[in-house]
Amino acid sequence: MKSLLKNLIDAFEDRTGLIGQMKQAALHKVPPGAKWLYVFGSATLFAFFLQVFTGIILATTYVPSSGQAYDSLNFITNEAAFGHVVRGLHYFGASAMIILIGLHTIRVFLTGSYKYPREVNWLTGALLMPLVLGMAFTGQLLRWDQNGVWGVMVAAEQAGRTPFIGKYVAHFILAGDTVGGATLTRFYALHVFIIPGLIFLLIGLHLYLVLRNGISEPPRSGHPVNPLTYRAEYHEMLEREGRPFWPDAAWRDVVFGFAMIVVVFALAWFVGPPALGNPPNPSLLHAVPRPDWYFLWYFALFALMPPSLESLAILSIPVVLGILFLCLPFINNKGERSPLRRPWAVAFVLATLIMIGTLWHLGVKSPWSPDFSAKPLPAEVVRVTSGPAYEGAILFHQKGCEYCHNIDGYGGHRGPNLSYVADFMTEREMKLRIMNGRGNMPAFAAILKPQELADLLAFLETRHRNAGLMAKPVVTQQDPR
Ligand code: HEC
Structure with missing residues (x-):
């Protein structure tokens, strides 16, 4: 019996070579000292798998039509077995994914891991970032309640104010002149086919590059990256002190990823998904919605900006920042990696976090947003x-x-x-x-x-x-x- 199984496995391996490949990937040597700071990337991947899994379950019941979306979500939330938990998992999983991809990006930036030879690693990761935000944005509309619909309506309206191209951008976002059934269909296609497809592709590329170029060794100040000698030094270091990825480094990824999923599960179980707002109410089109938390600071930014600036800013700020973000390693791919020797990098991260935190705080209190949770007057x-x-x-x-x-x-x-x-x-x-x-x-x-x-x-x-x-x-x- 045992030998039959072994024969089968051997035959499979002979035809495909997959097991050897996987062994090689699992046992490849990684630099020592890559400790807990290096777990956020794999945790983002775990969160993504959780999203795919719960998303598919939701898609088996959700009806992507403007007449039925709200009711089907209501059914999922209140009647379907475990529907409440699955929606909660998908919601908190999305939050986890955004937090983790943010932490991973900050870590890679601060440790200078984007420098030679990992410029394209950074590029694929930097392209994943807007795709993940795109998932969050399109997902919000699929709830098809007041907040979700208005969030998109306001975004489209503001994009529409951009000179020259605004009209076309708004028309493209809404698949028409206003939010309606066509918008829902378009967002659904983006949310379940187009963006996830691109994410799968880029994650594959990202992981391939991580294997090809190796995990960056923790930076040491006074050891700048020199593209001419880096690879030779890296391989020599791996020969000398490298550890097999599994289990020496990977156990931390497993422990952290598992802990993350436990936390998401606990939140889904005990807190539950966000309550569905009222169905979209056409009488309140002028209202400013309160978006999901990850976009709140951005809305706050635009609420605080003088309206004359706003129209130019709403599309051009993210486009310019996005291009800088993508190009970072092509602007500077050598030199010091240690954050101790790159105070401007640390200052930049701190300033960004403080700015987002402040705006977020303002957004939470947002006097400019209607308060949809207002209770009847006592x-x-x-x-x-x-x-x-x-x-x-x-x-x-x-x-x-x-x-x-x-x-x-x-x-x-x-x-x-x-x-x-x-x-x-x-x-x-x-x-x-x-x-x-x-x-x-x-x-x-x-x-x-x-x-x-x-x-x-x-x-x-x-x-x-x-x-x-x-x-x-x-x-x-x-x-x-
Ligand atoms: C989307 C937010 C919003 C909703 C909903 C809304 N209002 Fe208003 N309301 C405003 C704003 C903003 C103003 C100030 C308009 C201006 O003068 O520029 C205003 C002004 C008023 C005023 C004049 C007050 C003043 O000091 O100028 C009255 C009265 C009023 N609203 C009553 C109502 C009533 C009654 C309803 C419900 C049927 C209602 N509003 C719904 C936003 C809203």
Whole structure:
């Protein structure tokens, strides 16, 4: 029996040579001292496999059509066996992948591992970065809830403001003039076929190059890279003190990758996927959405920028930075690798992290974004318990006014605080503003029924500075106009 199996394996090996290849890859010598800092690349790969696995499971149930996407996700989240966990795994797996690819990039940058002979390693990795972000961006739309749809709509709208090419870029992103079924189909194709295909290809190339050029040895200050002598020195060092990749170095990759998956699983199980927002609501097209966390800082950046700058910046900043990022090893591929001798590199990483962190913090608080999690106004704020003003208070939440307007501490801050609106606006002024909108205030004329508008106005009319102290409803002065 045993010899039969062995014969089979031998025959297979004779025809394919695959086992020998794998052995060779597993046992190839790597520099000693490549310790825990070197685990982020393999962990990114583990996270990617997790995404492929959970993504395929989601794709067996998700319906990529504008009429059914939201419902199918609702079904996955609330009814399908383990659907909740699978969505959670896919969501936190995406976050993990973005964090890990970021850490891996920082490590490679700081240790100068992109220098000769690993310039093309860097290039393939640097191309993977926007693809991973592209997965995150397209995935957000597939949720087909308010946030997802608006995120893409705002991105397209802003890209559309770029001079000359903006219109075409926006049209390409949306597969039309506005977000609709065609956009969903396009994003679905990008998310499940095109981008993953490219990622597979580039990862293959990336890994091939890692094997071909070897893992970079930990940098030592005072030992600059000289392209003329580097390879010979590297091989001599490997002969002298190299260790087999498996198990001497690889056990750390396995332990870290496994720990990462345990953390993602725990988050998926105990925290769960992000709640689905409401289905897309066409009455709030002007609202600014809150994107997933990894894009939040970028949105904050544009929210803080003067609008005149914005149109040029939104596409050109990432394009210019992206080109610099890709070209880095071709600008400088020799010299010192140690971060101790490259203070500017360390400073650059720190400055970038601080900038992103600050913007992110601003983005989290983002007064410029509607607050979609606003809860209905509580009784002590509404103060009346029946009648038109009471109905109006309910509508204030239901119709989304509260996303943008704050009343006594409840609601968003995108629009003016309406706690005391009746003190500075007449009913007629309010009515005109609500019907016609202005600036970032959407027009509600087509959305509100006359009765609803009357109730809303009745509620807003109760919002006086002193109203809370008075026992009786306030009688307001008649508008003379
Ligand atoms: C997408 C965010 C948003 C939503 C949703 C929204 N508003 Fe506004 N609203 C604004 C902004 C921004 C302004 C300021 C517009 C301007 O004058 O430039 C505003 C202004 C107003 C004003 C005038 C206040 C003032 O100080 O100028 C009133 C009244 C008002 N909104 C009521 C409502 C009501 C009622 C609803 C729900 C039916 C609503 N808004 C929904 C953003 C919003």
